[in-house]
Amino acid sequence: MLSRNGRKVWVRDEATILSDETGQPYMIQGVLLDITERKQFENEIARLDRLNLIGEMAAGIGHEIRNPMTTVRGFLQWLSNKKECTKYKEYYDLMIDELNRANSIISEYLSLAKNRTINLKNQNLNAILETMFPLIQADAMVSDKYVVLDLAGIPDLLLDEKEIRQLILNLIRNGLEAMPAGGAITIRTYQEGNKAILSIQDEGPGINPDVIEKLGTPFFSTKEQGAGLGLAVCYSIATRHEAAIDVQTSQNGTTFFVQFKTSR
Ligand SMILES: Nc1ncnc2c1ncn2[C@@H]1O[C@H](COP(=O)(O)OP(=O)(O)O)[C@@H](O)[C@H]1O
Ligand SMILES: [Mg+2]
Secondary structure, eight states: OBOTTSOBOOEEEEEEEEEOTTSOEEEEEEEEEEOHHHHHHHHHHHHHHHHHHHHHHHHHHHHHHHHHHHHHHHHHHHHHTSGGGGGGHHHHHHHHHHHHHHHHHHHHHHTTOTTOOOOOEEEOHHHHHHHHHHHHHHHHHHTTOEEEEEEOOOOOEEEOHHHHHHHHHHHHHHHHHHSOTTOEEEEEEEEETTEEEEEEEOOSOOOOHHHHTTTTOTTOOSSTTOOSOHHHHHHHHHHHTTOEEEEEEETTEEEEEEEEEOOO
């Protein structure tokens, strides 16, 4: 159902048909209950359940697949450096690249495991962003795009640095991929009430409502080459940091907000 201001509202409808003494219906009487919030909660739980299952499966098979891959990769590297193989160097490099790609998908997969142990340390998000900045900028430059860093004072947070880097990179990569050449990404940090907020804003075309609903579903991608794991990993990392992710989008661009609790 649509509310007066155009918001989509889920309702539960309980109605009875009242009939007169001849059995002729003359009125429908009932109540409409707004269950939007419950519906959102259910969706959230369903997503966490899916992530959990996927994470557990990944942890189980990840190692079994990785070990033989490491062996194959090692031999390929060894062969590629042999004199009699130099004319096939290109093929060896390609094979090694493909194995690296498969390996990084397994890594992303493993980071979906909900009960994964993480290494939380009290540290500043701004410091992490500043160290990453040259890398991010170089990444953007390749496709002729820009990155602006706008950091305000925020208190230290309990963070797993490796995971937070992954979350930031995934969001920035999506932003870069959404924009044509010349576009800019703005990364901000600021305090709002008792929350420290990281926002990543792009100048892309925005996200369609039907796509918004699926954000964070593992393997959901609108890109031809997309693995569809980036956002699933982000949501999973955010959950482990007790942080929430919000999205605002219009045809002028998209902003992802990651909200961390602060003790203040
Ligand atoms: N900043 C963004 N602008 C537009 N669409 C986005 C943005 N971020 C994510 N999306 C949409 O969400 C989908 C899933 O993203 P993600 O999980 O990172 O997987 P992938 O990038 O491999 O497609 C993308 O395919 C895209 O349709
Ligand atoms: Mg992505």
